[in-house]
Amino acid sequence: MSVPDTKKTPLHEVHTGLGATVTEFAGYLMPLRYGSETAEHQAVRTSAGLFDLSHMGEIFLTGPEAGAALDHALIGHLSKLAVGRARYTMICDVDGGVLDDLIVYRLAAETFMVVANASNAVKVRDELVERSAKFENATVDDRSDAYALIAVQGPKAQAILTKLTDAPLGDLKYYAILPGAVSGIDALIARTGYTGEDGFELFVSSGDAVRVWEAVTEAGGEDLRPCGLSSRDTLRLEAGMPLYGNELTSETTPYDAGLGRTIKFEKGEFVGRAALAALDGKAPGRVLVGLVARGRRVPRHGYDIVDSDGTPCGVVTSGAPSPTLGKPIAMGYIDAGRAEDTDLAVDIRGKHEPVDKVALPFYRRTP
Numbered sequence: 001m002s003v004p005d006t007k008k009t010p011l012h013e014v015h016t017g018l019g020a021t022v023t024e025f026a027g028y029l030m031p032l033r034y035g036s037e038t039a040e041h042q043a044v045r046t047s048a049g050l051f052d053l054s055h056m057g058e059i060f061l062t063g064p065e066a067g068a069a070l071d072h073a074l075i076g077h078l079s080k081l082a083v084g085r086a087r088y089t090m091i092c093d094v095d096g097g098v099l100d101d102l103i104v105y106r107l108a109a110e111t112f113m114v115v116a117n118a119s120n121a122v123k124v125r126d127e128l129v130e131r132s133a134k135f136e137n138a139t140v141d142d143r144s145d146a147y148a149l150i151a152v153q154g155p156k157a158q159a160i161l162t163k164l165t166d167a168p169l170g171d172l173k174y175y176a177i178l179p180g181a182v183s184g185i186d187a188l189i190a191r192t193g194y195t196g197e198d199g200f201e202l203f204v205s206s207g208d209a210v211r212v213w214e215a216v217t218e219a220g221g222e223d224l225r226p227c228g229l230s231s232r233d234t235l236r237l238e239a240g241m242p243l244y245g246n247e248l249t250s251e252t253t254p255y256d257a258g259l260g261r262t263i264k265f266e267k268g269e270f271v272g273r274a275a276l277a278a279l280d281g282k283a284p285g286r287v288l289v290g291l292v293a294r295g296r297r298v299p300r301h302g303y304d305i306v307d308s309d310g311t312p313c314g315v316v317t318s319g320a321p322s323p324t325l326g327k328p329i330a331m332g333y334i335d336a337g338r339a340e341d342t343d344l345a346v347d348i349r350g351k352h353e354p355v356d357k358v359a360l361p362f363y364r365r366t367p
Helices: 012-017 037-046 066-073 118-131 157-162 206-223 229-238 273-279
Strands: 021-025 028-033 048-052 057-062 086-092 098-108 111-116 139-142 147-153 177-182 185-190 199-205 224-226 286-293 304-306 312-322 327-335 344-348 351-358
Touching: 012 021, 012 206, 028 037, 028 229, 037 048, 037 224, 037 229, 048 206, 057 066, 057 118, 066 111, 066 118, 086 118, 098 118, 098 185, 111 118, 118 139, 147 157, 147 206, 157 199, 157 206, 177 206, 185 206, 199 206, 206 224, 229 312, 229 327, 286 312, 286 344, 312 344
Parallel strands: 048 224
Antiparallel strands: 021 028, 048 147, 057 111, 057 139, 086 098, 098 111, 147 199, 177 185, 185 199, 286 327, 286 351, 304 312, 304 344, 312 327, 344 351
16 A cells, blocks of 8 residues: 555556556556566567656756756766766765766756656755755756656667657767657657667656657557566666666765766866775775576575575675576675676575676667
């Protein structure tokens, strides 16, 4: 049963009308699946899937010092971001722990949109307000409730959206964004996603969400399937993409997750700089690895990774059956000193199930 203050996205009635299994996630009622989560997963890999991501946070920074404020607040060099482009980055605490991973879009010279994970959106907003306080010419505005976010992901995504917009989708680069009309409705169209496939994310007014969803559904026909949180998780896991709360936490630094490249020291001072600089160039104490189960049992979040003697040497952060590989897969952290070990297992309810350590990602699309 949902708690009384659980929110509904603007598309909630659409999901229930489609017979979706709905669950509480990050304070929202969200579709978990509409039928077969495996079929939804495969649709994204082979044709296209349609996702409601309206639970995500959209926080705007505007003004002449917006870029400088973001440079101070985040680990990336956002003031150097070109208009119309996006960047993956993080907000860290003073100790270098990750508070959230983000995508920042530069919509205009003095306008940035920060997209935060739903579970962290309020925290990110509050941190941005506090960290930008000394920048008098920067304003933070949380517009999360004003926006709906609809994603079309998969190899046929561009062909489907081309039926609905005159925007030059073929020229839109990965991690870029432009304004355009989708079925006559104003939208921000971004070539971004969280599935490992090509695709687009449509930021539209909350009041326009249903019309856009229905237009995309009609344009997609049999090539498009609505997809829920379950398939989104297996898709991102196959693509080796971190999930906040699993691979990324406040106890994790970007270096732990193999994402040290996102830290831009050259920009000068920023929150967490001293702590992260102290780690720069040093081998992290643990390494994020991919694991493929040899059997059918699934390594799950929180399960111990053990060595040949049965001694714990790491922990699983995410795990699920992989529809693409046909085997259970997982990501997890292992002690850096055991990074070369090949004889590993996962303790699944007292039984040590052997796994093979593999390079991430598990799946990479063919361009």
